[in-house]
Amino acid sequence: MGIFATRKWLNATVLLLKKRTMLYTRNLVYAHPNGHALLFPDMECAAGDVLLITGGSGVGKTTLLHLLAGLLKPAIGEIHVAGTAIQSMKPAAMDAFRGKHIGIIYQQSHFIASLSVRENLLLVSKNTRLQEISEKLGIQQLLHKKPAQLSQGEQQRASITRALLQSPQLLLADEPTASLDDENCIAVAKLLAAQAAEQRAALLIVTHDNRLKQLFAHHITLS
Amino acid sequence: MILRIAFKNLLHKPLYAVLCWLLLACSTAVLLLLITLSRQAQEQLEKQIDGVDMVLGAKGSPLQLILSSVYNIDAPTGNISLEEAQRFMQHPLVESAIPISLGDAYMGYRIIGTTDAYLKKYNLQPATGKVFSQDMEVVIGATVAKRSQLKVGSKFAGTHGLGEKGHVHEEHNYVVTGVLPPTGLSVDQLILTSLQSVWTIHETNERQITSVLIKFKSPLAQLQMPRMVNENTNMQAAVPAIEINRLQSLMGSGTAVLRILGWLLAGLATCSIFVMLVQGTHERRYELALLRSMGWGRGKLLSLVLAEAGILGIAGILGGFLLSRLSGWFLQQEVFSHYHLNFSGAWKITPADLITAAAILAACLLAALFPAIRAFRLNISKTLANA
Known part of the structure; x- marks a missing residue:
């Protein structure tokens, strides 16, 4: 009886620990249509943590981000997001899962040009936290504008707001600071990390921007 | 969304x-x-040809005869003698025959000399006033009343021909005795009077009419009578159904x-x-x-x-x-x-x-x-x- 109880407790603890791990990958390989295979190192990121993926151009940073977002399928290997293996999910299920659990911030901010900023932000989430998050990111005055009327920095903040509004468990950011000066680069990176921590989301930043290395302890360099 | x-x-x-x-x-x-x-x-x-199996009139285009006599659009093909027409109007195969005499108009609205059978064909009774019973009395269609401002008791003189301009028969005035209700048919734009009124105005001793709208007792007559008219008389028989087709x-x-x-x-x-x-x-x-x-x-x-x-x-x-x-x-x-x-x-x-x-x-x-x-x-x- 004592042995069984101990095993049960151990299993529960392992599950709890696994639950805290929002992202982990094992033996990830992507077969590029041109015939090249890209091998990625195993990675793990817990809720509230930041993992920086760096590397030069063409090493597969964006491919990795797309694999983690379920936009691409790996040839082999495992990707677990919030405890769910996503590598073998069907497209419809993956779309739904992504909408619920994964927020993506792109280097180039994409918006629906015909909608206002507010409408863009509410495309996949409800109104409940819009006020709070848009105030934190300082874009509440811009909500009625069309995306084309915003500056690049404002668009970036709106893009972050949209990702956060989804209340994701995994936040993926692709070169979020590429076009920012040093001051704004640090401000945006800190903002992202703070918001991810507040939401208990794992933040994975894919970048070639070496300025971020000094901010985050955990980083993997792709080569 | x-x-x-x-x-x-x-x-x-x-x-x-x-x-x-x-x-x-x-x-x-x-x-x-x-x-x-x-x-x-x-x-x-x-709707307009309902109850008209044949139109009897002067020789010419059969379509023109139908359009002028049934739809009141085109000019008539000419006149025929009432006496000659009556041979067919009183034929045992004929159920009803409505004579029509055209010649004058008022403000462009045709004045038609006919009998009260014309009104019965459309099941019409004046909405105000009564049907003409004396010479020079008329009932007018709803559109005529609306556009010409004529009402029961009004007097007017017809213009010779079917247009708005022409010789005005000032010596003979018509009196409106009734106004018909709107029907949506061409009768709304007609002025109906007796045949005698038309003859009186034109001061003619020869009793002529423009056409006769005939309804047969049996479909068999529709096969026989038009041929009989067209082959043996100076008149023309036109079948509305054929012409309209x-x-x-x-x-x-x-x-x-x-x-x-x-x-x-x-x-x-x-x-x-x-x-x-x-x-x-x-x-x-x-x-x-x-x-x-x-x-x-x-x-x-x-x-x-x-x-x-x-x-x-x-x-x-x-x-x-x-x-x-x-x-x-x-x-x-x-x-x-x-x-x-x-x-x-x-x-x-x-x-x-x-x-x-x-x-x-x-x-x-x-x-x-x-x-x-x-x-x-x-x-x-x-x-x-x-x-």
């Missing part, structure tokens, strides 16, 4: 959308107007050309929707990829493109319906005054209208299918990577 985005996307490029909408609305309007006009013209033509087949070829034009316009409209959506989905491929990356399924993207075509299609059909009815209303004024036809029921939506609308909507959705499938099959990773 899909409909809202689709609507806003259309408004985002208003020039394209308005061009497509205009083309769609015009083609729908042409097609629906043709359907309405054909239906109304057929109903009206059939001929008229409809003549009109039918014109209608067919217009219908082809309408469908060509609809084809052009769907092509413009196709081009707009192909271009639109290409320009907005990043937006579509973004929506997928935020969790929108492929089906939603497919629906979004189809919704844009659907909104345009429905707006075009509604615009076309309104345009067709408004053009019908303007045409009605022209058609009604010249051809004595009434299009008052034109707002009614018929199954033919619904089938046309459904065909146009289906064409719009079909035009959107290719760009929609392109959106459905969009490679989001590649698209976003190339942004």
